[in-house]
Amino acid sequence: MIHEVDEVLKSLLKSGALTGSGIDVAFEAPTRDWAARRNAPVVNSYLYDIREDVGRRQRGQMPVRDQDDVVVKRRRPPRWFRLSYLVTAWTKTPQDEHRLLSAVLATLLPHEALAPSELPESLGALGLSVPLTVAGVHTESRSLAEIWSALGGELKPSLDLVVTVPFPAFPDYEAGPPVTEGATVLVGGLEGDPPMSTGRSHRPHQVAAARAARRKALGRKDATDRRTGRQ
Structure with missing residues:
Protein backbone atom coordinates (compact mmCIF):
# COMPACT_ATOMS: atom_id res chain seq x y z
CA MET A 1 0.00 0.00 0.00
CA ILE A 2 2.77 2.47 0.93
CA HIS A 3 4.82 1.85 -2.20
CA GLU A 4 1.69 2.40 -4.31
CA VAL A 5 1.14 5.79 -2.66
CA ASP A 6 4.79 6.62 -3.44
CA GLU A 7 4.16 5.95 -7.13
CA VAL A 8 1.03 8.10 -7.11
CA LEU A 9 2.93 10.98 -5.48
CA LYS A 10 5.83 10.67 -7.89
CA SER A 11 3.49 10.87 -10.87
CA LEU A 12 1.59 13.75 -9.28
CA LEU A 13 4.68 15.81 -8.42
CA LYS A 14 6.03 15.48 -11.96
CA SER A 15 2.80 16.86 -13.41
CA GLY A 16 1.19 20.28 -13.14
CA ALA A 17 3.69 23.13 -12.74
CA LEU A 18 6.62 20.69 -13.01
CA THR A 19 5.57 19.11 -16.31
CA GLY A 20 8.56 18.81 -18.64
CA SER A 21 11.00 20.27 -16.08
CA GLY A 22 13.00 17.07 -15.74
CA ILE A 23 13.04 17.46 -11.93
CA ASP A 24 13.56 14.12 -10.21
CA VAL A 25 11.52 12.95 -7.21
CA ALA A 26 13.30 11.04 -4.44
CA PHE A 27 12.00 9.25 -1.36
CA GLU A 28 15.28 8.78 0.52
CA ALA A 29 15.94 10.31 3.90
CA PRO A 30 17.44 13.80 3.28
CA THR A 31 20.55 13.28 5.38
CA ARG A 32 23.87 15.09 5.00
CA ASP A 33 25.33 12.15 3.07
CA TRP A 34 22.38 12.07 0.67
CA ALA A 35 22.59 15.85 0.12
CA ALA A 36 26.32 15.57 -0.63
CA ARG A 37 25.74 12.90 -3.31
CA ARG A 38 23.07 14.68 -5.31
CA ASN A 39 24.20 16.53 -8.45
CA ALA A 40 20.91 17.79 -9.93
CA PRO A 41 17.76 19.58 -8.75
CA VAL A 42 15.44 17.19 -6.93
CA VAL A 43 12.22 17.19 -4.93
CA ASN A 44 12.51 14.96 -1.89
CA SER A 45 9.38 13.38 -0.37
CA TYR A 46 10.50 11.70 2.82
CA LEU A 47 7.94 9.51 4.60
CA TYR A 48 8.57 10.28 8.27
CA ASP A 49 5.38 9.13 10.02
CA ILE A 50 2.71 6.42 9.67
CA ARG A 51 -0.24 6.20 12.02
CA GLU A 52 -3.88 5.16 11.96
CA ASP A 53 -6.61 7.77 11.63
CA VAL A 54 -8.78 6.32 14.40
CA GLY A 55 -11.52 8.87 13.73
CA ARG A 56 -12.30 7.02 10.48
CA ARG A 57 -12.44 3.54 12.01
CA GLN A 58 -15.75 1.74 11.36
CA ARG A 59 -17.36 -1.45 12.65
CA GLY A 60 -19.54 -4.03 10.97
CA GLN A 61 -19.30 -5.45 7.46
CA MET A 62 -19.36 -4.13 3.90
CA PRO A 63 -20.96 -5.98 0.95
CA VAL A 64 -18.82 -6.95 -2.04
CA ARG A 65 -20.85 -7.09 -5.27
CA ASP A 66 -20.12 -8.71 -8.63
CA GLN A 67 -20.80 -7.28 -12.09
CA ASP A 68 -24.51 -8.15 -11.73
CA ASP A 69 -24.76 -6.17 -8.47
CA VAL A 70 -25.22 -9.39 -6.47
CA VAL A 71 -23.59 -9.59 -3.03
CA VAL A 72 -20.98 -12.37 -3.24
CA LYS A 73 -18.80 -11.56 -0.22
CA ARG A 74 -18.71 -9.48 2.92
CA ARG A 75 -15.67 -7.82 4.42
CA ARG A 76 -14.74 -5.60 7.30
CA PRO A 77 -14.47 -1.85 6.60
CA PRO A 78 -10.92 -0.75 5.69
CA ARG A 79 -8.62 0.85 8.23
CA TRP A 80 -7.37 4.35 7.34
CA PHE A 81 -3.74 5.40 7.81
CA ARG A 82 -2.17 8.83 7.62
CA LEU A 83 1.12 8.85 5.68
CA SER A 84 3.06 12.04 6.46
CA TYR A 85 5.70 13.20 3.97
CA LEU A 86 8.32 15.91 4.42
CA VAL A 87 8.58 17.56 0.97
CA THR A 88 11.73 19.61 0.33
CA ALA A 89 13.43 21.12 -2.70
CA TRP A 90 17.18 20.72 -3.32
CA THR A 91 19.02 23.00 -5.74
CA LYS A 92 22.18 25.16 -5.66
CA THR A 93 20.54 28.36 -4.44
CA PRO A 94 17.78 29.14 -1.90
CA GLN A 95 15.92 31.21 -4.50
CA ASP A 96 15.69 28.23 -6.86
CA GLU A 97 14.54 26.02 -3.98
CA HIS A 98 11.78 28.49 -3.16
CA ARG A 99 10.65 28.55 -6.79
CA LEU A 100 10.61 24.77 -6.83
CA LEU A 101 8.60 24.59 -3.61
CA SER A 102 6.16 27.11 -5.07
CA ALA A 103 5.71 24.88 -8.12
CA VAL A 104 5.15 21.85 -5.89
CA LEU A 105 2.55 23.73 -3.88
CA PRO A 116 -10.45 5.82 -7.29
CA SER A 117 -9.67 6.07 -11.02
CA GLU A 118 -6.40 7.91 -10.19
CA LEU A 119 -5.21 5.18 -7.82
CA PRO A 120 -3.45 1.88 -8.45
CA GLU A 121 -5.67 -1.16 -8.96
CA SER A 122 -5.51 -2.50 -5.39
CA LEU A 123 -6.44 0.88 -3.89
CA GLY A 124 -8.87 1.92 -6.61
CA ALA A 125 -10.77 -1.37 -6.25
CA LEU A 126 -12.03 -0.19 -2.86
CA GLY A 127 -13.94 2.60 -4.59
CA LEU A 128 -12.85 5.20 -2.02
CA SER A 129 -11.32 8.63 -2.59
CA VAL A 130 -7.98 9.38 -0.92
CA PRO A 131 -7.73 12.84 0.70
CA LEU A 132 -4.54 14.92 0.53
CA THR A 133 -3.59 17.71 2.92
CA VAL A 134 -0.63 19.94 2.07
CA ALA A 135 1.00 22.52 4.37
CA GLY A 136 -1.64 21.97 7.05
CA VAL A 137 -1.33 22.46 10.78
CA HIS A 138 1.35 20.16 12.16
CA THR A 139 -0.35 18.16 14.90
CA GLU A 140 1.96 15.16 15.23
CA SER A 141 3.82 14.45 18.44
CA ARG A 142 7.17 15.20 16.78
CA SER A 143 7.98 18.69 15.57
CA LEU A 144 9.74 19.35 12.25
CA ALA A 145 12.78 20.61 14.15
CA GLU A 146 13.04 17.26 15.93
CA ILE A 147 12.76 15.43 12.61
CA TRP A 148 15.58 17.47 11.07
CA SER A 149 17.68 16.91 14.19
CA ALA A 150 17.14 13.15 13.89
CA LEU A 151 18.19 13.30 10.23
CA GLY A 152 21.39 15.07 11.21
CA GLY A 153 20.81 18.00 8.89
CA GLU A 154 20.01 21.68 9.07
CA LEU A 155 16.44 22.96 9.05
CA LYS A 156 15.17 23.69 5.54
CA PRO A 157 11.89 25.11 4.15
CA SER A 158 9.50 22.21 3.65
CA LEU A 159 5.90 21.27 2.94
CA ASP A 160 4.10 18.82 5.18
CA LEU A 161 2.05 16.48 2.96
CA VAL A 162 -0.42 14.04 4.53
CA VAL A 163 -2.08 11.30 2.47
CA THR A 164 -4.85 9.37 4.23
CA VAL A 165 -5.24 5.97 2.59
CA PRO A 166 -7.52 2.97 3.24
CA PHE A 167 -5.93 -0.39 3.96
CA PRO A 168 -8.14 -3.48 3.38
CA ALA A 169 -9.05 -5.45 6.49
CA PHE A 170 -8.93 -9.22 5.90
CA PRO A 171 -10.36 -11.81 5.61
CA ASP A 172 -13.37 -11.72 3.28
CA TYR A 173 -16.40 -13.87 4.13
CA GLU A 174 -18.43 -15.72 1.52
CA ALA A 175 -22.06 -14.58 1.30
CA GLY A 176 -24.99 -16.98 0.96
CA PRO A 177 -26.86 -17.30 -2.35
CA PRO A 178 -29.34 -14.48 -3.07
CA VAL A 179 -33.05 -15.00 -2.35
CA THR A 180 -34.90 -15.28 -5.66
CA GLU A 181 -38.39 -16.45 -4.53
CA GLY A 182 -40.89 -15.11 -2.01
CA ALA A 183 -41.92 -17.05 1.08
CA THR A 184 -45.01 -19.33 0.98
CA VAL A 185 -47.21 -19.63 4.07
CA LEU A 186 -49.34 -22.74 4.61
CA VAL A 187 -52.57 -21.94 6.47
CA GLY A 188 -54.03 -24.87 8.43
CA GLY A 189 -57.68 -25.64 7.60
CA LEU A 190 -60.50 -25.83 10.15
CA GLU A 191 -62.52 -28.92 11.17
CA GLY A 192 -60.29 -31.39 9.45
CA ASP A 193 -59.87 -29.48 6.18
CA PRO A 194 -56.44 -30.04 4.61
CA PRO A 195 -53.93 -27.19 4.78
CA MET A 196 -54.22 -24.80 1.91
CA SER A 197 -51.29 -23.02 0.29
CA THR A 198 -51.77 -19.35 -0.30
CA GLY A 199 -49.26 -19.38 -3.17
CA ARG A 200 -47.86 -16.09 -1.97
CA SER A 201 -46.31 -14.61 1.12
CA HIS A 202 -48.50 -13.22 3.93
CA ARG A 203 -47.81 -11.26 7.04
CA PRO A 204 -48.93 -12.79 10.39
CA HIS A 205 -51.82 -10.33 10.87
CA GLN A 206 -53.13 -11.15 7.39
CA VAL A 207 -53.17 -14.90 8.18
CA ALA A 208 -54.99 -14.26 11.47
CA ALA A 209 -57.61 -12.14 9.71
CA ALA A 210 -58.23 -14.87 7.12
CA ARG A 211 -58.76 -17.47 9.86
CA ALA A 212 -61.19 -15.21 11.75
CA ALA A 213 -63.22 -14.59 8.60
CA ARG A 214 -63.44 -18.35 7.95
CA ARG A 215 -64.62 -19.03 11.51
CA LYS A 216 -67.27 -16.29 11.17
CA ALA A 217 -68.56 -17.78 7.90
CA LEU A 218 -68.76 -21.27 9.44
CA GLY A 219 -70.66 -19.82 12.43
CA ARG A 220 -73.30 -18.25 10.18
CA LYS A 221 -73.69 -21.56 8.31
CA ASP A 222 -74.29 -23.49 11.57
CA ALA A 223 -76.90 -20.95 12.71
CA THR A 224 -78.76 -21.26 9.39
CA ASP A 225 -78.74 -25.06 9.64
CA ARG A 226 -80.25 -24.95 13.13
CA ARG A 227 -83.07 -22.61 12.07
CA THR A 228 -83.85 -24.78 9.05
CA GLY A 229 -84.05 -27.89 11.25
CA ARG A 230 -86.61 -26.27 13.66
CA GLN A 231 -88.95 -25.36 10.77
Missing part, protein backbone atom coordinates in the same frame (compact mmCIF):
# COMPACT_ATOMS: atom_id res chain seq x y z
CA ALA A 106 0.75 24.87 -7.04
CA THR A 107 0.74 21.26 -8.26
CA LEU A 108 -0.64 19.74 -5.04
CA LEU A 109 -3.25 22.32 -4.00
CA PRO A 110 -5.86 21.42 -6.68
CA HIS A 111 -5.80 17.79 -5.50
CA GLU A 112 -7.78 17.78 -2.28
CA ALA A 113 -8.74 14.17 -2.94
CA LEU A 114 -7.64 11.48 -5.40
CA ALA A 115 -10.51 9.66 -7.11
Whole structure:
Protein backbone atom coordinates (compact mmCIF):
# COMPACT_ATOMS: atom_id res chain seq x y z
CA MET A 1 0.00 0.00 0.00
CA ILE A 2 2.77 2.47 0.93
CA HIS A 3 4.82 1.85 -2.20
CA GLU A 4 1.69 2.40 -4.31
CA VAL A 5 1.14 5.79 -2.66
CA ASP A 6 4.79 6.62 -3.44
CA GLU A 7 4.16 5.95 -7.13
CA VAL A 8 1.03 8.10 -7.11
CA LEU A 9 2.93 10.98 -5.48
CA LYS A 10 5.83 10.67 -7.89
CA SER A 11 3.49 10.87 -10.87
CA LEU A 12 1.59 13.75 -9.28
CA LEU A 13 4.68 15.81 -8.42
CA LYS A 14 6.03 15.48 -11.96
CA SER A 15 2.80 16.86 -13.41
CA GLY A 16 1.19 20.28 -13.14
CA ALA A 17 3.69 23.13 -12.74
CA LEU A 18 6.62 20.69 -13.01
CA THR A 19 5.57 19.11 -16.31
CA GLY A 20 8.56 18.81 -18.64
CA SER A 21 11.00 20.27 -16.08
CA GLY A 22 13.00 17.07 -15.74
CA ILE A 23 13.04 17.46 -11.93
CA ASP A 24 13.56 14.12 -10.21
CA VAL A 25 11.52 12.95 -7.21
CA ALA A 26 13.30 11.04 -4.44
CA PHE A 27 12.00 9.25 -1.36
CA GLU A 28 15.28 8.78 0.52
CA ALA A 29 15.94 10.31 3.90
CA PRO A 30 17.44 13.80 3.28
CA THR A 31 20.55 13.28 5.38
CA ARG A 32 23.87 15.09 5.00
CA ASP A 33 25.33 12.15 3.07
CA TRP A 34 22.38 12.07 0.67
CA ALA A 35 22.59 15.85 0.12
CA ALA A 36 26.32 15.57 -0.63
CA ARG A 37 25.74 12.90 -3.31
CA ARG A 38 23.07 14.68 -5.31
CA ASN A 39 24.20 16.53 -8.45
CA ALA A 40 20.91 17.79 -9.93
CA PRO A 41 17.76 19.58 -8.75
CA VAL A 42 15.44 17.19 -6.93
CA VAL A 43 12.22 17.19 -4.93
CA ASN A 44 12.51 14.96 -1.89
CA SER A 45 9.38 13.38 -0.37
CA TYR A 46 10.50 11.70 2.82
CA LEU A 47 7.94 9.51 4.60
CA TYR A 48 8.57 10.28 8.27
CA ASP A 49 5.38 9.13 10.02
CA ILE A 50 2.71 6.42 9.67
CA ARG A 51 -0.24 6.20 12.02
CA GLU A 52 -3.88 5.16 11.96
CA ASP A 53 -6.61 7.77 11.63
CA VAL A 54 -8.78 6.32 14.40
CA GLY A 55 -11.52 8.87 13.73
CA ARG A 56 -12.30 7.02 10.48
CA ARG A 57 -12.44 3.54 12.01
CA GLN A 58 -15.75 1.74 11.36
CA ARG A 59 -17.36 -1.45 12.65
CA GLY A 60 -19.54 -4.03 10.97
CA GLN A 61 -19.30 -5.45 7.46
CA MET A 62 -19.36 -4.13 3.90
CA PRO A 63 -20.96 -5.98 0.95
CA VAL A 64 -18.82 -6.95 -2.04
CA ARG A 65 -20.85 -7.09 -5.27
CA ASP A 66 -20.12 -8.71 -8.63
CA GLN A 67 -20.80 -7.28 -12.09
CA ASP A 68 -24.51 -8.15 -11.73
CA ASP A 69 -24.76 -6.17 -8.47
CA VAL A 70 -25.22 -9.39 -6.47
CA VAL A 71 -23.59 -9.59 -3.03
CA VAL A 72 -20.98 -12.37 -3.24
CA LYS A 73 -18.80 -11.56 -0.22
CA ARG A 74 -18.71 -9.48 2.92
CA ARG A 75 -15.67 -7.82 4.42
CA ARG A 76 -14.74 -5.60 7.30
CA PRO A 77 -14.47 -1.85 6.60
CA PRO A 78 -10.92 -0.75 5.69
CA ARG A 79 -8.62 0.85 8.23
CA TRP A 80 -7.37 4.35 7.34
CA PHE A 81 -3.74 5.40 7.81
CA ARG A 82 -2.17 8.83 7.62
CA LEU A 83 1.12 8.85 5.68
CA SER A 84 3.06 12.04 6.46
CA TYR A 85 5.70 13.20 3.97
CA LEU A 86 8.32 15.91 4.42
CA VAL A 87 8.58 17.56 0.97
CA THR A 88 11.73 19.61 0.33
CA ALA A 89 13.43 21.12 -2.70
CA TRP A 90 17.18 20.72 -3.32
CA THR A 91 19.02 23.00 -5.74
CA LYS A 92 22.18 25.16 -5.66
CA THR A 93 20.54 28.36 -4.44
CA PRO A 94 17.78 29.14 -1.90
CA GLN A 95 15.92 31.21 -4.50
CA ASP A 96 15.69 28.23 -6.86
CA GLU A 97 14.54 26.02 -3.98
CA HIS A 98 11.78 28.49 -3.16
CA ARG A 99 10.65 28.55 -6.79
CA LEU A 100 10.61 24.77 -6.83
CA LEU A 101 8.60 24.59 -3.61
CA SER A 102 6.16 27.11 -5.07
CA ALA A 103 5.71 24.88 -8.12
CA VAL A 104 5.15 21.85 -5.89
CA LEU A 105 2.55 23.73 -3.88
CA ALA A 106 0.75 24.87 -7.04
CA THR A 107 0.74 21.26 -8.26
CA LEU A 108 -0.64 19.74 -5.04
CA LEU A 109 -3.25 22.32 -4.00
CA PRO A 110 -5.86 21.42 -6.68
CA HIS A 111 -5.80 17.79 -5.50
CA GLU A 112 -7.78 17.78 -2.28
CA ALA A 113 -8.74 14.17 -2.94
CA LEU A 114 -7.64 11.48 -5.40
CA ALA A 115 -10.51 9.66 -7.11
CA PRO A 116 -10.45 5.82 -7.29
CA SER A 117 -9.67 6.07 -11.02
CA GLU A 118 -6.40 7.91 -10.19
CA LEU A 119 -5.21 5.18 -7.82
CA PRO A 120 -3.45 1.88 -8.45
CA GLU A 121 -5.67 -1.16 -8.96
CA SER A 122 -5.51 -2.50 -5.39
CA LEU A 123 -6.44 0.88 -3.89
CA GLY A 124 -8.87 1.92 -6.61
CA ALA A 125 -10.77 -1.37 -6.25
CA LEU A 126 -12.03 -0.19 -2.86
CA GLY A 127 -13.94 2.60 -4.59
CA LEU A 128 -12.85 5.20 -2.02
CA SER A 129 -11.32 8.63 -2.59
CA VAL A 130 -7.98 9.38 -0.92
CA PRO A 131 -7.73 12.84 0.70
CA LEU A 132 -4.54 14.92 0.53
CA THR A 133 -3.59 17.71 2.92
CA VAL A 134 -0.63 19.94 2.07
CA ALA A 135 1.00 22.52 4.37
CA GLY A 136 -1.64 21.97 7.05
CA VAL A 137 -1.33 22.46 10.78
CA HIS A 138 1.35 20.16 12.16
CA THR A 139 -0.35 18.16 14.90
CA GLU A 140 1.96 15.16 15.23
CA SER A 141 3.82 14.45 18.44
CA ARG A 142 7.17 15.20 16.78
CA SER A 143 7.98 18.69 15.57
CA LEU A 144 9.74 19.35 12.25
CA ALA A 145 12.78 20.61 14.15
CA GLU A 146 13.04 17.26 15.93
CA ILE A 147 12.76 15.43 12.61
CA TRP A 148 15.58 17.47 11.07
CA SER A 149 17.68 16.91 14.19
CA ALA A 150 17.14 13.15 13.89
CA LEU A 151 18.19 13.30 10.23
CA GLY A 152 21.39 15.07 11.21
CA GLY A 153 20.81 18.00 8.89
CA GLU A 154 20.01 21.68 9.07
CA LEU A 155 16.44 22.96 9.05
CA LYS A 156 15.17 23.69 5.54
CA PRO A 157 11.89 25.11 4.15
CA SER A 158 9.50 22.21 3.65
CA LEU A 159 5.90 21.27 2.94
CA ASP A 160 4.10 18.82 5.18
CA LEU A 161 2.05 16.48 2.96
CA VAL A 162 -0.42 14.04 4.53
CA VAL A 163 -2.08 11.30 2.47
CA THR A 164 -4.85 9.37 4.23
CA VAL A 165 -5.24 5.97 2.59
CA PRO A 166 -7.52 2.97 3.24
CA PHE A 167 -5.93 -0.39 3.96
CA PRO A 168 -8.14 -3.48 3.38
CA ALA A 169 -9.05 -5.45 6.49
CA PHE A 170 -8.93 -9.22 5.90
CA PRO A 171 -10.36 -11.81 5.61
CA ASP A 172 -13.37 -11.72 3.28
CA TYR A 173 -16.40 -13.87 4.13
CA GLU A 174 -18.43 -15.72 1.52
CA ALA A 175 -22.06 -14.58 1.30
CA GLY A 176 -24.99 -16.98 0.96
CA PRO A 177 -26.86 -17.30 -2.35
CA PRO A 178 -29.34 -14.48 -3.07
CA VAL A 179 -33.05 -15.00 -2.35
CA THR A 180 -34.90 -15.28 -5.66
CA GLU A 181 -38.39 -16.45 -4.53
CA GLY A 182 -40.89 -15.11 -2.01
CA ALA A 183 -41.92 -17.05 1.08
CA THR A 184 -45.01 -19.33 0.98
CA VAL A 185 -47.21 -19.63 4.07
CA LEU A 186 -49.34 -22.74 4.61
CA VAL A 187 -52.57 -21.94 6.47
CA GLY A 188 -54.03 -24.87 8.43
CA GLY A 189 -57.68 -25.64 7.60
CA LEU A 190 -60.50 -25.83 10.15
CA GLU A 191 -62.52 -28.92 11.17
CA GLY A 192 -60.29 -31.39 9.45
CA ASP A 193 -59.87 -29.48 6.18
CA PRO A 194 -56.44 -30.04 4.61
CA PRO A 195 -53.93 -27.19 4.78
CA MET A 196 -54.22 -24.80 1.91
CA SER A 197 -51.29 -23.02 0.29
CA THR A 198 -51.77 -19.35 -0.30
CA GLY A 199 -49.26 -19.38 -3.17
CA ARG A 200 -47.86 -16.09 -1.97
CA SER A 201 -46.31 -14.61 1.12
CA HIS A 202 -48.50 -13.22 3.93
CA ARG A 203 -47.81 -11.26 7.04
CA PRO A 204 -48.93 -12.79 10.39
CA HIS A 205 -51.82 -10.33 10.87
CA GLN A 206 -53.13 -11.15 7.39
CA VAL A 207 -53.17 -14.90 8.18
CA ALA A 208 -54.99 -14.26 11.47
CA ALA A 209 -57.61 -12.14 9.71
CA ALA A 210 -58.23 -14.87 7.12
CA ARG A 211 -58.76 -17.47 9.86
CA ALA A 212 -61.19 -15.21 11.75
CA ALA A 213 -63.22 -14.59 8.60
CA ARG A 214 -63.44 -18.35 7.95
CA ARG A 215 -64.62 -19.03 11.51
CA LYS A 216 -67.27 -16.29 11.17
CA ALA A 217 -68.56 -17.78 7.90
CA LEU A 218 -68.76 -21.27 9.44
CA GLY A 219 -70.66 -19.82 12.43
CA ARG A 220 -73.30 -18.25 10.18
CA LYS A 221 -73.69 -21.56 8.31
CA ASP A 222 -74.29 -23.49 11.57
CA ALA A 223 -76.90 -20.95 12.71
CA THR A 224 -78.76 -21.26 9.39
CA ASP A 225 -78.74 -25.06 9.64
CA ARG A 226 -80.25 -24.95 13.13
CA ARG A 227 -83.07 -22.61 12.07
CA THR A 228 -83.85 -24.78 9.05
CA GLY A 229 -84.05 -27.89 11.25
CA ARG A 230 -86.61 -26.27 13.66
CA GLN A 231 -88.95 -25.36 10.77
